[in-house]
Amino acid sequence: MPRPQKLKTVCCATEFYYGHPRKHKETIQITVEQFETIRLIDYENLKQEEAAQLMSVARTTVQALYDQARVLIATAIIEEKAIQVGGGHYKICDESSHKNKKGCMKQYGRHHCHDDEDEKEETV
Numbered sequence: 001m002p003r004p005q006k007l008k009t010v011c012c013a014t015e016f017y018y019g020h021p022r023k024h025k026e027t028i029q030i031t032v033e034q035f036e037t038i039r040l041i042d043y044e045n046l047k048q049e050e051a052a053q054l055m056s057v058a059r060t061t062v063q064a065l066y067d068q069a070r071v072l073i074a075t076a077i078i079e080e081k082a083i084q085v086g087g088g089h090y091k092i093c094d095e096s097s098h099k100n101k102k103g104c105m106k107q108y109g110r111h112h113c114h115d116d117e118d119e120k121e122e123t124v
């Protein structure tokens, strides 16, 4: 019996297109939660266990998402395809669950997330 998919906690509903619409004929889709593992593990230098805690999933889930993301990014680079980050199955972290946690985008005033304010307005 398939278990219902659990929402992965991410710090930002990242959405962007990386590429050139005329140069890149094909686009590789990466979900927000796949991209989040790259941010946490490769950019924030967290261990998989730490990333799993932030995302509220098992370490094996983080590893699977991370492996998927790396294959997709490698494919995009080698095969010269654009990257589109967006979509997936996630929720945005809140103050209480990520407060002062290493790797959370919302600490230290690091508001790289451009649509952060919109998110707040929509959910409140």
Ligand SMILES: [Zn+2]
Pocket: 010, 011, 093, 094, 098, 103, 104, 105, 106
């Ligand atoms: Zn966070």
